[in-house]
Amino acid sequence: MQVNVEKVELSYGAHQILKGIDFQVDKKKFVGLIGPNGSGKSTLLKAIYRVLKPDKGAIFLNGEEIEKMPYKTSAKKLAVVSQHNYYNFDFSVMQVVLMGRAPHKKNLERDNAHDYEIAQNALKTVNMLDFSNRIFSTLSGGEQQRVILARALTQQTPCLILDEPTNHLDITYQLELMDIVKKLNATVISAIHDLNIAAMYCDEIFVLKDGKIYEKGKPREVLTRDLIKNIYNVESQIVDDQDGNMHILFLK
Numbered sequence: 001m002q003v004n005v006e007k008v009e010l011s012y013g014a015h016q017i018l019k020g021i022d023f024q025v026d027k028k029k030f031v032g033l034i035g036p037n038g039s040g041k042s043t044l045l046k047a048i049y050r051v052l053k054p055d056k057g058a059i060f061l062n063g064e065e066i067e068k069m070p071y072k073t074s075a076k077k078l079a080v081v082s083q084h085n086y087y088n089f090d091f092s093v094m095q096v097v098l099m100g101r102a103p104h105k106k107n108l109e110r111d112n113a114h115d116y117e118i119a120q121n122a123l124k125t126v127n128m129l130d131f132s133n134r135i136f137s138t139l140s141g142g143e144q145q146r147v148i149l150a151r152a153l154t155q156q157t158p159c160l161i162l163d164e165p166t167n168h169l170d171i172t173y174q175l176e177l178m179d180i181v182k183k184l185n186a187t188v189i190s191a192i193h194d195l196n197i198a199a200m201y202c203d204e205i206f207v208l209k210d211g212k213i214y215e216k217g218k219p220r221e222v223l224t225r226d227l228i229k230n231i232y233n234v235e236s237q238i239v240d241d242q243d244g245n246m247h248i249l250f251l252k
């Protein structure tokens, strides 16, 4: 799934957040979206997953404009793992994960054995199968995050949008979640705060600043001392480990 964002502008009232965003994410590429707090990462992702409508510009999935697609069609192409997942009802973990099957079902069609099998496999993948009957709202933040990833996997889409997916996760599960997503071989666009995680997993990094894409490219090209100073006003040092992988050290 190729994703194209063209000249996207978006404001909240008089406050313009996105000031003309243009990029292309090629099929099966893992793109990390970085930028300071409040730079508009979530806003941009929400425009891609259709919670917000751009004031100007357009977003295309494989060349097809999302605004012209029924929601069910875009939900078969694109799944979302966002930061906040509240439910007003006491849904079980299995019920939450089965929601991922909704775009594949006709109105009022019941979940069948095939849907359950897909949901169980997804829960197994995120190590949450034992929690199937628990009430979602009683889970810890990290457990909920893994269930929401299972719901997205159950949706079986070629593209995943992740908004800081490793929030709430301890380091084991941060790496595990990123490994799971990487192995899907899907097109991924993920807002990421942790620059080392971004460097480890992303094919490309897009930097959002002042409502525009300030820089984009491979992690090593983008995540330089100068850029980190410009964007975050923090001194850093880039070091390579014995396997040649880059790591960013932050200096006081």
Ligand SMILES: Nc1ncnc2c1ncn2[C@@H]1O[C@H](COP(=O)(O)OP(=O)(O)OP(=O)(O)O)[C@@H](O)[C@H]1O
Pocket (backbone or CB within 6 Å): 012, 017, 035, 036, 037, 038, 039, 040, 041, 042, 043, 044
């Ligand atoms: N519904 C809203 N109404 C008004 N302003 C909003 C709304 N949602 C977000 N904003 C503002 O838009 C700006 C961009 O917010 P956004 O959540 O997209 O940033 P972000 O880069 O994802 O930030 P963070 O890294 O802190 O999660 C912020 O200044 C925020 O206060």
